């Protein structure tokens with residue numbers, strides 16, 4: 001479970017300061033899906049970075065299962081992140097010189113998983129996202145939707161409890177967006193993930209069970225429907 005209490009984030013640009021988050025209180029239960037929407041510059045990505053332990057709040061706390069991420073040492077935070085949190089981005093962030101399978105394997109390196117086991121798990125994760133026939137392809141040999149599938153496999157191969165997605169369909173056409181969203185929805189349910197998704201896309205926001213709207217660093221949560229479970 002996530003518990004955010006009074007989270008603020010102030011960025012300093014020279015003499016100027018930007019209050020990107022201005023006191024966020026939010027609870028996200030295990031297995032829940034939360035969609036974060038809001039105008040550009042509202043603080044969506046900043047909030048996701050706090051939740052993912054990629055950055056620390058200026059004040060307040062971000063607790064994951066009772067552990068305050070902002071107070072962990074860099075080494076402990078890296079460990080929590082690499083074991084528990086999978087992240088996907090708009091721009092896929094794949095390594096261009098590595099094959100799909102090798103890209104997915106990189107997520108298992110910090111855990112010390114042996115080479116043969118890494119290969120097997122990466123192949124399994126790629127098969128789960130529909131790319132079992134493309135293990136040896138480079139990112140440049142795959143479509144945008146397929147590259148995002150590789151990134152999803154990389155995020156999930158370590159079996160994290162949390163999946164974070166920052167505009168995962170922002171670079172995809174509508175049809176591919178729907179395919180990727182259907183895949184993510186299915187994986188969320190199958191793996192019982194806590195799934196937190198940032199989007200500009202109002203069609204995705206409309207379908208979300210729980211919607212957090214963030215404007216000028218402040219959040220409002222709306223319950224839109226009961227999460228549909230398989």
Ligand SMILES: Nc1ncnc2c1ncn2[C@@H]1O[C@H](COP(=O)(O)OP(=O)(O)OP(=O)(O)O)[C@@H](O)[C@H]1O
Pocket residue numbers: 011012013018019020038039040041042043044045046047
């Ligand atoms: N590293 C940084 N240094 C300084 N200011 C920053 C930094 N990152 C974000 N900001 C500022 O913080 C505010 C919130 O930015 P953030 O990226 O979280 O918004 P967003 O809602 O994700 O926007 P978008 O939809 O455009 O991605 C903005 O005013 C932005 O300019």
